[in-house]
Amino acid sequence: xxxxxxxxxxxxxxxxxxxxxxxxxxxxxxxxAALLWPxxxxxxxxxxxxxxxxxxxxxxxxxxxxxxxxxxxxxxRPFFGTGVLGGFTTFSTYxxxxxxxxxxxxxxxxxxxxAATLLAALTAVTLAATATRRALxxxxxx
Amino acid sequence: MxxxxxxxxxxxxxxxxxxxxxVVRSRHDSTFPWGTFAVNITGCLVLxxxxxxxxxxxxxxxxxxxxxxxxxxxxxxxxxxxxxxxGKAGLLAAAYVTASVVAGLGAxxxxxxxxxxx
Numbered sequence: 001x002x003x004x005x006x007x008x009x010x011x012x013x014x015x016x017x018x019x020x021x022x023x024x025x026x027x028x029x030x031x032x033a034a035l036l037w038p039x040x041x042x043x044x045x046x047x048x049x050x051x052x053x054x055x056x057x058x059x060x061x062x063x064x065x066x067x068x069x070x071x072x073x074x075x076x077r078p079f080f081g082t083g084v085l086g087g088f089t090t091f092s093t094y095x096x097x098x099x100x101x102x103x104x105x106x107x108x109x110x111x112x113x114x115a116a117t118l119l120a121a122l123t124a125v126t127l128a129a130t131a132t133r134r135a136l137x138x139x140x141x142x
Numbered sequence: 143m144x145x146x147x148x149x150x151x152x153x154x155x156x157x158x159x160x161x162x163x164x165v166v167r168s169r170h171d172s173t174f175p176w177g178t179f180a181v182n183i184t185g186c187l188v189l190x191x192x193x194x195x196x197x198x199x200x201x202x203x204x205x206x207x208x209x210x211x212x213x214x215x216x217x218x219x220x221x222x223x224x225x226x227x228x229g230k231a232g233l234l235a236a237a238y239v240t241a242s243v244v245a246g247l248g249a250x251x252x253x254x255x256x257x258x259x260x
Contacts, residue, residue, distance in 0.1 A: 008164055009161060016157045019160045020153040020154070020156060020157045023153055023156020023159075024152040027152025027207065027208050028145060028148055052216040052217075059220070060221065060224070082156065085215075086159060086160075087156045089215050089216035091216050092188070092214040092246075094246075095189075095249070096250045096253075099190065100193070118243065121220045122239075125220040125221055
């Protein structure tokens with residue numbers, strides 16, 4: 001590793017610790033959702049769909065609050081934004097589930113899932129951020 | 143036991159995403175979110191390999207549900223897209239979404255194929 005790399009990683013202990021804790025919590029919440037609502041082979045992956053859409057809505061609210069309203073403790077954003085929400089939502093399961101649907105002979109469901117997740121996730125983050133900005137308008141901000 | 147595997151994988155995947163993003167940002171002064179892009183595509187490849195190789199369910203929970211699930215992110219991906227769009231970088235936002243989906247799917251398909259050949 002070159003010098004700039006180690007410099008950029010120096011003093012990151014506390015942040016790495018809270019991101020790890022948040023990531024474990026987020027991953028457990030996603031695993032719990034998959035146990036509660038197991039996916040049907042060949043069917044539309046509703047559980048991962050909702051996990052990702054809910055995670056995107058929550059990050060829309062959260063980022064507006066911490067960047068435009070009240071930053072809070074410096075570890076709040078890495079813990080909740082990077083850790084919990086990043087660990088909860090998943091991009092890898094999204095693409096591999098599409099691969100499985102195509103391979104199992106359900107390309108139509110795969111394409112519908114691809115488009116629906118993208119559309120719903122981007123709509124959720126946009127609406128959540130806009131609604132939060134509107135709700136906090138006029139309140140004491142940063 | 144299953145929960146512990148998911149916890150262990152998640153506790154490694156998420157900080158690895160954070161550190162990768164930090165290193166990438168320090169090297170590339172770019173508005174394109176290369177850090178998230180890199181971890182998302184890598185995670186798709188690794189999960190594809192796992193799916194193709196079909197290891198025992200414990201390894202799947204540790205590396206698939208825990209590690210790859212936490213290494214990759216949809217929430218940061220969508221938030222970064224929104225930031226690019228709000229920052230009048232609409233073309234870059236569209237390029238980010240397209241590149242992530244195309245490269246992510248490419249990595250997933252390649253991973254499954256390679257994993258199956260192992």
